[in-house]
Amino acid sequence: MAKKAHLTAEQMAGTQREISVSEFFAKNRHLLGFDNPRKSLLTTIKEAVDNSLDACEEAGILPEILVEIDQLEEDRFRVAIEDNGPGIVKAQIPNIFGKLLYGSKFHSRRQSRGQQGIGISAAGLYGQMTCGKGPRIWSKTKRGKMHQFEMQMDLTKNKALITKDEEHKDWHRKHGTRFEIDIEATYQRGLRSVDDYIKQTAVSNPHAMIRYRAPGMSEEHIYERVVKDVPDLAEEIKPHPYGVELGELMKMLRNTNSRWLSSFLQEEFCRVGPKVAKDIIKTAKLGERSYPSRIAREEANNLFRAIQKTKISSPPTTCLSPIGEDRIKEGLMKECDADFYAVSTRPPSVYRGNPFQIEVGIAWGKPGGDQLEVDEKGRIEKKKRKRTTDTEDLLGNADDAVRVLRYANRVPLLFQQAGCGFTKAVMQTSWKNYGLSQSKSSLPIGSAVIFIHMASVWVPFTSEAKEAIAPYPEILKEVKLALQEAGRKLGVHIRRGKKVASEFQKRSYIEKYLPHVGIGLQEILGLSVEDREEVVETLRDTMETSRKI
Amino acid sequence: MAAKKKVVKKKAAKKTATKKVVAKKSSKRSVGPTEKKGKKDLKSVALQSIQEVATDVYRVASKGNLPDMTMPQRNLANVTYDPKQGYFELKGNMKTRTLDVNSVKTFAQTLRLMSLAKDMVGDDDFATKREAYYVSKNWGEAKFNEQRESDTVLDDIEGMFSVKDVTREVLRFVPEEHGGSVVGALTVVDRDPETGEAIRSDCAAMGSGAYTVPSSVDHLGFETTADFVLAIETGGMFQRLNLHRYWRTANCILVEMGGVPTRATRRFVRRIAEGLKLPVYAFVDCDPYGICNIYRTLKVGSGQAAHVNKTFCVPTAHYLGVTPQDILDFGLEDATHPLLPVDIKRAKDALKNDPFFQSYPKWKAALKQMLKMGVRAEQQAFAKWGLNFVIEEYLPAKMKQAKKFLP
Numbered sequence: 001m002a003k004k005a006h007l008t009a010e011q012m013a014g015t016q017r018e019i020s021v022s023e024f025f026a027k028n029r030h031l032l033g034f035d036n037p038r039k040s041l042l043t044t045i046k047e048a049v050d051n052s053l054d055a056c057e058e059a060g061i062l063p064e065i066l067v068e069i070d071q072l073e074e075d076r077f078r079v080a081i082e083d084n085g086p087g088i089v090k091a092q093i094p095n096i097f098g099k100l101l102y103g104s105k106f107h108s109r110r111q112s113r114g115q116q117g118i119g120i121s122a123a124g125l126y127g128q129m130t131c132g133k134g135p136r137i138w139s140k141t142k143r144g145k146m147h148q149f150e151m152q153m154d155l156t157k158n159k160a161l162i163t164k165d166e167e168h169k170d171w172h173r174k175h176g177t178r179f180e181i182d183i184e185a186t187y188q189r190g191l192r193s194v195d196d197y198i199k200q201t202a203v204s205n206p207h208a209m210i211r212y213r214a215p216g217m218s219e220e221h222i223y224e225r226v227v228k229d230v231p232d233l234a235e236e237i238k239p240h241p242y243g244v245e246l247g248e249l250m251k252m253l254r255n256t257n258s259r260w261l262s263s264f265l266q267e268e269f270c271r272v273g274p275k276v277a278k279d280i281i282k283t284a285k286l287g288e289r290s291y292p293s294r295i296a297r298e299e300a301n302n303l304f305r306a307i308q309k310t311k312i313s314s315p316p317t318t319c320l321s322p323i324g325e326d327r328i329k330e331g332l333m334k335e336c337d338a339d340f341y342a343v344s345t346r347p348p349s350v351y352r353g354n355p356f357q358i359e360v361g362i363a364w365g366k367p368g369g370d371q372l373e374v375d376e377k378g379r380i381e382k383k384k385r386k387r388t389t390d391t392e393d394l395l396g397n398a399d400d401a402v403r404v405l406r407y408a409n410r411v412p413l414l415f416q417q418a419g420c421g422f423t424k425a426v427m428q429t430s431w432k433n434y435g436l437s438q439s440k441s442s443l444p445i446g447s448a449v450i451f452i453h454m455a456s457v458w459v460p461f462t463s464e465a466k467e468a469i470a471p472y473p474e475i476l477k478e479v480k481l482a483l484q485e486a487g488r489k490l491g492v493h494i495r496r497g498k499k500v501a502s503e504f505q506k507r508s509y510i511e512k513y514l515p516h517v518g519i520g521l522q523e524i525l526g527l528s529v530e531d532r533e534e535v536v537e538t539l540r541d542t543m544e545t546s547r548k549i
Numbered sequence: 550m551a552a553k554k555k556v557v558k559k560k561a562a563k564k565t566a567t568k569k570v571v572a573k574k575s576s577k578r579s580v581g582p583t584e585k586k587g588k589k590d591l592k593s594v595a596l597q598s599i600q601e602v603a604t605d606v607y608r609v610a611s612k613g614n615l616p617d618m619t620m621p622q623r624n625l626a627n628v629t630y631d632p633k634q635g636y637f638e639l640k641g642n643m644k645t646r647t648l649d650v651n652s653v654k655t656f657a658q659t660l661r662l663m664s665l666a667k668d669m670v671g672d673d674d675f676a677t678k679r680e681a682y683y684v685s686k687n688w689g690e691a692k693f694n695e696q697r698e699s700d701t702v703l704d705d706i707e708g709m710f711s712v713k714d715v716t717r718e719v720l721r722f723v724p725e726e727h728g729g730s731v732v733g734a735l736t737v738v739d740r741d742p743e744t745g746e747a748i749r750s751d752c753a754a755m756g757s758g759a760y761t762v763p764s765s766v767d768h769l770g771f772e773t774t775a776d777f778v779l780a781i782e783t784g785g786m787f788q789r790l791n792l793h794r795y796w797r798t799a800n801c802i803l804v805e806m807g808g809v810p811t812r813a814t815r816r817f818v819r820r821i822a823e824g825l826k827l828p829v830y831a832f833v834d835c836d837p838y839g840i841c842n843i844y845r846t847l848k849v850g851s852g853q854a855a856h857v858n859k860t861f862c863v864p865t866a867h868y869l870g871v872t873p874q875d876i877l878d879f880g881l882e883d884a885t886h887p888l889l890p891v892d893i894k895r896a897k898d899a900l901k902n903d904p905f906f907q908s909y910p911k912w913k914a915a916l917k918q919m920l921k922m923g924v925r926a927e928q929q930a931f932a933k934w935g936l937n938f939v940i941e942e943y944l945p946a947k948m949k950q951a952k953k954f955l956p
Binding site: 506507509510512513514516517519520521523524525527534535538539541542543546547 | 613650
């Protein structure tokens with residue numbers, strides 16, 4: 001066997017070239033959630049729906065979203081997502097849908113669903129790679145005409161080539177966008193399916209109306225809107241000094257328009273005034289009038305350390321848009337018919353300079369079967385209750401582990417539950433105190449759904465696929481506090497239920513044995529049947545009203 | 550003592566044969582039934598009491614209030630002992646059972662058992678405690694699940710009426726178990742339940758068998774020439790003394806208690822002791838059960854049924870043996886068993902909580918001696934010195950010192 005010759009540096013240089021982002025992701029598509037056909041279908045829909053919801057909310061429009069899936073061949077599906085958003089101006093369409101890492105969100109410090117601007121274009125890329133056809137876009141702005149595009153993506157140049165651009169006068173919407181792509185996929189129901197995702201999205205977005213047509217179905221499933229106002233738009237904020245890493249800091253120093261270090265700090269960051277800037281610079285042993293670009297080269301690390309050592313107040317929380325306790329409850333109630341709901345929204349907090357806010361909701365108890373009800377007089381009655389909606393997907397059986405619904409900026413997280421900080425927080429909470437059984441460091445048992453939402457300008461995912469939240473101590477702590485708060489409400493309810501049940505059990509003794517008191521009296525005193533019944537009836541009243549719940 | 554022990558051992562070694570000693574004949578005494586007077590009265594008092602309780606419940610309930618029943622607490626903490634009275638008396642702590650969800654079942658059962666009693670008193674019928682339990686099986690939901698439950702309710706009813714001397718027997722509930730066995734110089738005068746004809750049973754003419762104490766004894770008459778009554782714990786010892794005609798030798802009446810004496814047995818002995826003016830001596834095992842349960846109950850009654858102790862115990866009884874000191878005096882050290890934890894607990898409980906033992910320094914000393922020795926001895930332990938040692942040596946030796954018996 002001939003030995004292969006080693007290469008020289010010059011020879012190597014000949015084969016070394018820039019790798020385009022598109023190429024990189026084409027080879028590493030699992031990082032974006034396109035690991036297998038089943039997950040690819042979900043990711044495609046998820047990215048498109050996220051974008052649609054973001055766009056609607058930014059424009060102050062109540063979202064109305066249509067999701068359609070059609071099976072073309074055994075393993076090929078056509079996916080279409082349509083919204084009533086503001087539409088996209090013609091010039092931006094190829095960039096947004098055809099170019100990876102293009103977007104408005106990556107650089108901003110504002111809470112939104114998408115972050116990096118790779119999701120939807122990756123979906124297009126995936127479709128093109130598996131089915132050969134690029135994405136098709138229909139878009140109409142309020143004033144403009146409707147454009148229909150077809151495009152092909154150039155993998156090496158990270159660019160979209162528009163292959164078709166048609167202008168239409170009319171569309172069935174006044175404004176909106178439709179995204180359509182053919183992809184290789186598998187459709188399945190159940191946990192972590194598209195159905196599951198849409199249902200969970202409906203829970204966290206009670207202000208959105210979602211129409212969903214699954215493959216092979218002629219009818220749409222409509223997830224109704226129950227809240228009639230658009231969530232407040234979160235404000236954009238400058239980065240907080242604590243949240244900036246060294247590399248990022250150096251980049252900012254290089255690119256700034258500020259001439260002096262002091263003004264750089266005050267202009268580029270939030271919560272830095274003249275005094276804080278002075279403190280930082282003093283700690284870093286630098287001059288207030290140093291040139292930022294010089295610092296970037298030589299003393300960035302000193303500055304970075306100094307920032308960490310200086311006391312800086314927490315970032316403003318106006319950049320957060322929590323769902324709100326009422327809306328969480330509305331969302332849970334409409335998608336998850338339960339006996340009891342408890343919600344809790346924590347005040348905003350900060351991890352590494354990033355503001356965030358945790359919200360928790362619990363839906364407990366499968367309705368249906370016998371239900372004990374206490375009336376005004378304190379009597380307990382057994383009533384049969386019917387289940388109003390089908391909640392099989394969300395509420396499990398009483399002897400199953402509870403279902404944890406995890407959300408980041410209103411987006412459901414379906415994968416990597418075990419590796420998620422939220423799950424950890426649920427496991428570390430002592431649910432026995434709140435009436436659920438739980439073996440050591442595992443999920444509690446019970447017919448319950450635990451909803452956890454993190455609103456943040458920057459959600460710390462464990463990977464680019466945005467599947468699990470990194471367990472930062474600050475986040476774990478907030479989640480646990482929120483769980484405890486909601487848990488206490490749940491505990492009160494469960495204990496009351498148990499109390500009513502045991503009271504009912506006790507009162508059934510009255511029914512059972514009181515007639516015998518009557519018989520005894522009748523036999524000894526020779527009472528008439530009427531007298532006996534009267535005294536038993538009087539006694540029953542006396543006994544029941546003498547007991548309090 | 551050491552010298553005496555030697556003598557005892559020597560004699561024990563001899564072959565034994567029952568000594569035929571002719572006992573001195575005591576004068577013949579007799580007593581008639583106690584129940585004649587006031588039997589009618591008690592019957593109507595019983596009916597009236599039942600009526601009153603039920604009327605009260607009915608009246609209170611009709612007014613929209615929760616009725617209750619009041620009865621004495623039945624436990625050792627609610628008794629006092631005065632040696633002059635001679636039996637455990639109720640201190641007067643009462644418990645009130647108010648009708649509520651927790652008591653409604655017992656409340657109903659109490660009323661229904663009272664109704665049963667009313668019928669039986671009226672019809673001159675009776676039910677054993679077991680039968681009363683089975684009667685409840687026809688009550689549907691309110692039935693008793695175990696006889697223990699119905700016995701407790703019966704005791705409560707009896708307690709409720711005890712202030713009026715209405716006992717369970719008056720209410721026509723009789724215990725299941727029969728009383729003890731009796732032999733010796735005693736003639737029991739009973740009557741045929743159907744014809745009312747007198748029936749005389751000579752307890753000296755029972756051959757190798759014995760007369761059995763019936764469950765109710767107040768209608769009996771007695772005749773005797775005996776000098777004393779010996780109440781024996783075990784059937785084995787009773788048989789030995791009977792077969793060797795100890796009762797003839799010692800001119801006494803033997804009563805087998807068979808463990809803690811039943812109410813009928815206690816009443817029977819009490820009537821002989823009181824009516825015929827005979828001393829009563831108890832011969833039981835030397836262990837906390839024999840002393841603190843069997844003997845104590847014979848003499849002063851029980852803590853649980855203190856409301857009937859007045860007539861159901863024998864305050865004149867004395868403790869012949871076996872005493873802890875007897876173990877030493879009669880060389881039984883190697884025929885003993887170690888006290889079990891339950892024995893030790895019982896003895897300590899008696900010293901701490903039982904008003905009877907607390908009243909007698911001699912008893913306290915005896916119990917402490919037993920605890921210190923850490924052993925117990927059975928009646929039959931004397932067989933170590935020969936089967937009839939107990940007849941020929943132990944009992945005669947003890948009887949000579951009857952004045953020294955433990956109170």
